Amino acid sequence: MGISSAFVNSSSGLSAAARWSELTANNIANANNQGYAKRGLTTESAASGGVLITGVHREIDSSLIRMYRLELAGMARQETIATELNNYSYQLGNPNDTFTISGQLSGLYSGFGLLSNSPGDASLQNNVLKSAQGLASSLNAASNALAQTLSSVTKGIESDVGTVNGSLEKIASLNNQIAQESNPTARRAILQDERASEIDALAQLMNINVSQDNNGNMNISTGGGTQLIDGMSFFEVQYDSVGGSLSVGNAEITPGKDGVRGFSEGQLAGRFELKGEVLPQMQLQLDDFARALIQGFEAADASLGAGQAGLFTDLGANYDPLQFNGLAGRISVNAAVDPAQGGEIWRIRDGIGATVQGSASDSTQAIGFLTVFETAQNFDPAAGQGDTAELMDYVSGMVAGQKLVQVHAQEKQGQLGGKVAAVLSARQSAQGVNLDEELQRLTQIEQSYAANAQVMQSLIAMIDTLLASV
């Protein structure tokens, strides 16, 4: 229209540039903030002149976010398995270490070998006793470490479920707050940042599907499709510690269970995998090995009467199939051979059931004990190590297999970690602050401000000219 409109237009330009500089300053200030998505200003030209600020938008790439959350859940599951098994894996040691199950077992084997050559040597008898006790105690220690891992996993599940519920509640309430801020304001952007970080945290615990509805709400369901958040309502996840199941309302979502609409990745899935499959399998292998030891030495001992315990016992008693569970934690050396417990060391040579000391040169029983190591023993095929194996082979297979679970998880974690890092860096470059870009923009803002101010100056000069001629 003229000079007056020009004034209004350039002042709108000035205020837009000022607002833009505010956003840019905020972007630069948050350049190192992980959860911050860079902001942009949306402007439009006003119908009757000037520029109109319509809002503040966050620059995000939703497909990268989805990919990031998926990979993150996968990595978190492997990470959990690797970390939780760490302690137990140290306890198991390497197959060649002396003070591990396999080291003690081979010590016992060679002890009996030496004893069969000079059965009268009390120091060799003592050596066998020490090895047997060492084997029992390293089995006990492994079983204890496994029990501790199990209890830490169970506690982890309980605390994870609490975290999930806290997260769900927070996301639902953020949904509500964001819906109330319908215009793209700076406050809305802050709330959206907060919600995105919260969903990222949830994605680490379980793999989820996130969809946005037309009110701007983020609706969340588990990877399998069970609803967790619908708008501002959330559905609490319940953990049944007795049955070991997870559920939302009436729907079961236990990870790893067939047919349920749960989830398969994430920290929580990793813990359930440990609790439901990995740890029971390891316990079974340990217990089965303990059983084979007890039964093997019972069978090889000619001096035993019916129902009498052999060299290895279940807390002093002979093997009882009803007491199989946790056998590895209770296996001990028969007190009858331990002088410290009132036993006689010569029973190692003569058999545990011997009542009187036999001839010092009689190696029959020692050779009999050697057969325990040299013949194949029966094992429970459910333990995953075949149905027959020699003790040494079984143990090295078991230790290697159990360690492999952790190593495997660690390797996968490394692989997925690389993926996560790659996706994260792509996500960061899409939504994170690029300082070069921001500084460049700052120059642009400066120019735009100066140009608008120059327009104003010219307008003032024009009016002054007019006033001078009145």
Place this chain on the structure above:
Amino acid sequence: MSISNAMQTGVSGLLANSTAIGSISDNIANANTHGYRRTFAQMVTSSSEDFNVTGTNNVHAFTVLDMSEGSRAISSGSATDLAITGEGFFVVSRIPNDPNVANYVLTRAGSFLPDANGDLVNAAGYYLAGHAYGADGTLGSVDQSSFTDLTTVNVSANLSPGSATSDMTIGGNLPSQEAGVATPGDPFTSSAEFYSPLGQADRIQFSWQPTSTASSWDLTISDSSGNGYGTVTVGFNDSGPNAGSPAVYSNVTSTAVAPAAFAFDVATGAATLTIDNGASPQVVTVGLGAPGAFDGMTQFAGDYTSLDVTVNGSASGNLVGTEIDGNGNIFGVFDNSSRVPLFSIPLANVANPVGLAPSNGNTFEFTRASGTAQLSAAGTSSTGTITAGVLESSNVEIAQELTDLIRVQRAYSSNAKIITTVDEMLDETTRLKR
């Protein structure tokens, strides 16, 4: 034409130009008044034919309103500052809810803010009038040619009573690979929120059980505590142009316990639920998608997606803010994140806007010349749209006013010169006789 006429013409010129300068001073004084419309003096000849002398042309100034649109000023960001882009006026009254329709006037000044009672009032003290939305979310029939149905716009209504849900449509995808397996897994369960007549939020559960027949699912609809309404078997098209859409609804079974009831229209794919939550039960129609259509449930290979629910009605809640859209609808934003239209701000058009009389407080009053007002919603027919957070500046152009000022000043001096010249001439004439 004579000397005395010349004197008279000069006087008329002085008068006309002083009127013009009056307009200019008004305009310059109001250059920064929101919604101000400039006036200017239109010069008209008036010939006196009384003396049967031709060629006498006095001048007369008429003050004319310039109704052209003002430019925009970006406001400080108050969401209740309103500007009209295009034609039309806000209807305002001096006192809130004035029952006398004659007291309503028009304005373009939109710097409205809620007063102590929540009534929107502008800086000049005029209250904004609008049509209130009913509880059902519609305006009903309002009289667009008079101001009788107008009430003052109030944004303090702190409780939305809520309204009952009658219609719901659900959409989503069922994973086709889950149906037709020997031992189908657990059902996919989702729930959708609806609102009781008391504005209470409740949920309906939808449980989709895959069957061992490919593309066939059993849907069970139940209430939030798991009491079933009924079941229906949904078969999806597995081929042809409509592959993935519902093919046939069958095996409709009602498991509802009276007074609750369940009915299903297999032709349209709509379930009718009678919900026992009051003396007269609430009836909700749930649309799953007609056979062969893709607007409801679909079945493709992939993931189960949570239901996309569209539902009418609203929950009761407290007002936390307001929003105004381009069509002049004021929406209340409630703490349950629902948006409920509260008022519609109509714009008034008159046949001849230039005929309006400027009055106190940036308002314009109706005159015989302006014609009567016709109300219409913003953005419809010839009325403009409303932009919130922006104010309209005056349409005064300082440069133009200043140049006019120069012109008028010269004209005034010229007229004064005529008078002094005529005076001198008359003086000459009187001096003829000694």
